[in-house]
Amino acid sequence: MGQQKITVPKGTKDILGEEVVWWQKVEEVVREMANLFGYQEIRTPIFEQTELFARGVGEETDIVQKEMYTFQDKGGRSITLRPEGTAPVMRAYIEHGLSVTNPRVKWFYLGPMFRYERPQAGRMRQFHQFGFEALGFSRPAVDVEIILVAYLIYQELGLSELTLELNSLGCEKCRPSYLSKLTKFLEERKDNLCANCVRRLEKNPLRVLDCKEEGCQNLFKSPSFPVIEEYLCSDCRNHQFKVEAGLENLGISYQINPFLVRGLDYYTKTAFEVKTGQLGAQDAIGGGGRYDQLSAALGVPGVAGVGFAAGIERIVLLLEKTQQETRPKKVPCLYLSPLDEEGEKQVLRLARELTKWRVPFYCDFADKGLRYHLKKAQKSGVKWVLMVGQEEIERGGFSLKNLTSGSQVFLQEDELLRLLQKEKSLC
Ligand SMILES: [Zn+2]
Ligand SMILES: [Zn+2]
Known part of the structure; x- marks a missing residue:
């Protein structure tokens, strides 16, 4: 009896074929923009x-409560596959003593994250x-x-119909007064809250604003619902004002969304989300904000920070749906066709030469x-196909066919390399 086929774990996928070219495109644009703005990579x-x-994302967040891949390693340590990138970045900053030696750094990262969620289009567990x-x-x-970098990346990728939502979450000075007002308001209407929000109300009332349940949403629409904007201290208000003025200066339009709280506990002041209407409904394709309280949660108070993150799956999905005609292609310049065993030897020898010429x-x-x-070469879209069999070996050269014009020539190796070096820019 045959054994059962092994498939990828639920919520993961292989990225290959045409799709991987889109991934490379996104990564290329991200690296290019990081390079232009002087953000160094951190891994x-x-x-x-x-x-x-638990400390850097927040005990009461959905991420820590429900979505983490946590296990004990063989040494009995509790290990978690990273569900997001900001807490590790701050951990690294503190661990390497940068607050003392080089307190201002700009970093970017790129890589897999893990959350145990219900998989759906554009949302995976890895x-x-x-x-x-x-x-x-x-x-x-x-x-x-940071918002400008995000915008330029989306624009460079050809995404359109972008909208920017903005909010301020206050700071340790002014947020408590808002939270007590919010808690009071919600306590009085506890019967209308969903079970999840009743729990959130006790532990972290701000999380209630995240709720998508209808009953809770209806409460938010109430004219007496307290909005954080009215409780900001002068420092936070001033900061927010300057961010708005800065965006206006760049011609980036924005909307204030008082319910934008993001999924993590450590945000202070600026919170933002970028959405696109390209797929009909408004879809978030990235977001971020300021997290001046994060370092304190990790034991070193006073490190300011602001950042932005975006999911690549969702962006690739968008690119596939909206930009098929400009799909980037990876086609080699030259197709090497050995016609027998001697031909294979010649091809491998030539391969080494071609790398020197970067063909x-x-x-x-x-x-x-x-x-x-x-047939195979034609299908791949390549321009040149080179054939080596007994006949070519006897004559001491190669047959080269131009698939665009259909013409074929016989060339010695040095002639061939010279031609290809000239041609490679046209491939
Ligand atoms: Zn404040
Ligand atoms: Zn709710």
Whole structure:
């Protein structure tokens, strides 16, 4: 009896074929923008001590309560696959003593994250994010820079119908007065809250604003519902004002959304989300904000920070649906077709030469005849196909066919390399 086929775990997927070209495109744009703005790459481990996220994301968040991949390793340590990128970045900043030696850093990251959620289109259990973090800067201009970087990445990728939602979450000085007002309001209407929100109300009332349940949503529409804007201290109000002015200066329009709280506990002041209407409904394709309280949660108070993260799955989904005609292609310049065993040897020897000339090629060791090779090359979209069999070896050269014009020539190796070097820019 045959064994059962093994498939990928639920909520994960292989990325291959045409799709992977889109991924490379996104990564290329992210790296290019990081380079232009001077953000250095940081690569943190895929797993961290569980405590990092419990403290750095917040005990009462959905992420920590329900969505983490947590396990004990063989040494009895509690380990968690990273569900997001900001807490690890702050951990690294503190661990490497940067608050003393180099307090202002700009970093970006790119890689897989893990959350145990119900999988759906564009939402996976292993998902991928890129993020930008500026640490040690408290000026509102840096909030604006982060939003600008996000915008430029989306624009460079050709995404349109972008909207920016903005809110301020206050700070440790002014948020408590808002929270007590909010708690009082919700306590008095507890019967209308969903079970989840009743629990949130006790532990972290701000999370209630995140709720999508109808009953809770109806409460938010009440004219007497307290909005945080009215409770901000002068520092937070001033910061918010400068972020708004900075965006206006760049011609980036925004909407204030008083219910935008983001899924993590450590946000202070600026919170934002970028949405696109390209797929009909307004879809969030990234977000971020300021997190001046995060470092304190990790034991070193006073490190300002602002950042942004976006899920690559959702962006790729958008690109696939809206930009098929400009799909980036990866086609080699030259298709190498050995027609027999001696031909294979010649092809491998030539391959080494071609790398020196930086001519991209593809060797097909299919053990097939000329017809197969020509058909395969035609299908791949390549311009040049090179054939080597007994005849070519006897004559001491190569047959090269131009698939665009259909013409074929016989060339010695040095002639061939010279031609391809000239041609490679046209491939
Ligand atoms: Zn404040
Ligand atoms: Zn609710």
